[in-house]
Structure formats: structure tokens, C-alpha cells
Amino acid sequence: MAGPIRVVVHPPSPTGGRRVRVDGEILGLAHNIGDLVEFLRRAGLELDAVEVAAASWIDWRGVGPDRWGPEASS
Template sequence: MSDAIRVVVHPPSPTGGRRVRVDGETLGLAHSVVDVAEFLRRAGLEIDPAEVAGTPWIDWRGVGPERWSPET
């Protein structure tokens, strides 16, 4: 994986889910690491869902990969 690729998973939205961006382009609203892996696959970046949480080239904003719903 190239260090030049920037994947950002934004904090949970008020309605749930997290926006996923690659190199500034929004790929969609993910509700799990499986969704993140699917968005990345569609963008040509193959990754196993089991590896998404620990991948150093994904920038988890606000909170880590364990949280997908808004703070209550």
C-alpha cells in the first residue's frame, strides 16, 4: 500500500455511520469496518475487513474503529 494514499474515516455522524474519504473523495457512509473494506475495494484498494482496524494508513478521526454510532 502506498503511503501517498490518504484514507480518512471521520467521527460518527449525529445519525450514525462514519464518512469515508480517500484522497479527498467521499466514498460513502460506513456503519462498520466491513463497509470501509467494501468502499476501499470499490476504489481499487483491496483489504481484508479483519485488517481494517489495525491498518496504519487509515486515519481514524475522533474515535477508533470500534465506534460507529453517535455519542449518547
């Protein structure tokens, strides 16, 4: 890998869930931190939910790791 991995978790969608991108590639729509942990595992990053929630290198757009539903975007 040329540099540090870039993870972006977008704001909650109106129907729920948050789009996840790793190095510009969309990995999917996460509905909770467990989904995000699984997406990151598939991308080669072995972290648990606590590590993911505290990671300063994850760009949490709109709201933090504790909000996943559409109520968070209003």
C-alpha cells in the same frame, strides 16, 4: 498513483455512520467496518476487516475502528 493513498474516516455522525474519504473524495457513509472494506475495495484496495482495523495509514478521526454509532461522538 503519485503517492500513498490517503484514507480518512471521520467521527461518527449524530445519526450514525462515519463519512469516508479516499484521496479527498467522499466515498460514502460507512455504518460498520464491512462498509469501509467495501468502499476501499471499490477504490482498488483489497483488504479484510482485520487489515483495515490495524492499518496505520488510515486516519481514524475522533475514535477508532470499533465505534460507528452516534454514542461514540459524545
